Amino acid sequence: MAGRLTGKIAVVTGGSRGIGQEIARRLASEGADIAVADVDPADETRTLVEETGRRFFSDKVDISDEDAIHGFAVRVRDELGPVDILVNNAAVVLLADFDHVTYDEWRRTFAVNVDGPFLTSKAFLPHLKESGSGRIINITSSSYWTAPPPFVSYISAKGALNGFTSVLAAGLGAHNITVNGVAAGLVRTAAAVENTDESFFAQAVQGQNIKRVQMPSDVSGAVAFLASDDAAFITGQLIVTDGGSTRR
Ligand SMILES: NC(=O)c1ccc[n+]([C@@H]2O[C@H](COP(=O)([O-])OP(=O)(O)OC[C@H]3O[C@@H](n4cnc5c(N)ncnc54)[C@H](O)[C@@H]3O)[C@@H](O)[C@H]2O)c1
Numbered sequence: 001m002a003g004r005l006t007g008k009i010a011v012v013t014g015g016s017r018g019i020g021q022e023i024a025r026r027l028a029s030e031g032a033d034i035a036v037a038d039v040d041p042a043d044e045t046r047t048l049v050e051e052t053g054r055r056f057f058s059d060k061v062d063i064s065d066e067d068a069i070h071g072f073a074v075r076v077r078d079e080l081g082p083v084d085i086l087v088n089n090a091a092v093v094l095l096a097d098f099d100h101v102t103y104d105e106w107r108r109t110f111a112v113n114v115d116g117p118f119l120t121s122k123a124f125l126p127h128l129k130e131s132g133s134g135r136i137i138n139i140t141s142s143s144y145w146t147a148p149p150p151f152v153s154y155i156s157a158k159g160a161l162n163g164f165t166s167v168l169a170a171g172l173g174a175h176n177i178t179v180n181g182v183a184a185g186l187v188r189t190a191a192a193v194e195n196t197d198e199s200f201f202a203q204a205v206q207g208q209n210i211k212r213v214q215m216p217s218d219v220s221g222a223v224a225f226l227a228s229d230d231a232a233f234i235t236g237q238l239i240v241t242d243g244g245s246t247r248r
Contacts (some may be wrong), residue, residue, distance in 0.1 A: 008032040023216075025220070095151065095195060136168065165179055
């Protein structure tokens, strides 16, 4: 059976590890060719994607560098073709509460987590218009509603990304491009383990309705849905994958 994304081309920023790597693998398993932009090499992701039989391209790119991301968009078109699906996943977490966070840390967080999706979306807009059914999927965080003080710059940036998602959906609908966010609760990745401790995971599970730790595949399932034709009429929304810890 053909996958839901057969014939599509997807870009995943920050796809060399963690949630981005799993999104790249999942979209490939549903039929999409994959391009990854990351500051780190994406050899492991290449293996996972090529195992599915799909094409793969990656480059070392800092998404907060306008020239670099525009050059990447040109190379992706040359290597794979025009992109249908853009997943803005790359982000940094610089932990410090408001008393201690430096202006440089605040600005670096916004440069990667907000300017990055802005610049990447701009660079790939011509591709997405050409697609005729483009998708932008921003990876945000359900800790927007719950995070403790040390996440001040990270959560403020995710709030900006939520706003960007909403207003971009309004602007790009005329091109049949949908723009949505996946707001994930705590996910077990190397980054989450580095930035927290085991008690954080236990506490998260306690507050969830679903009593297990979230894995990257819980996020990639929502992304694959939003990328597919099944979600053609969904735009300007946040899908929350957090086991029900932020019920509405
Ligand atoms: N892990 C969690 O608990 C969790 C929860 C909610 C949301 N998220 C979000 O999910 C996404 C992925 O998180 P993760 O846990 O997999 O993190 P991670 O640190 O494992 O992965 C982030 C990736 O982005 C890349 N990256 C960082 N800065 C970059 C830059 N300037 N240019 C290009 N690439 C860059 C890193 O090299 C890395 O490969 C992030 O947007 C994060 O905010 C994570």
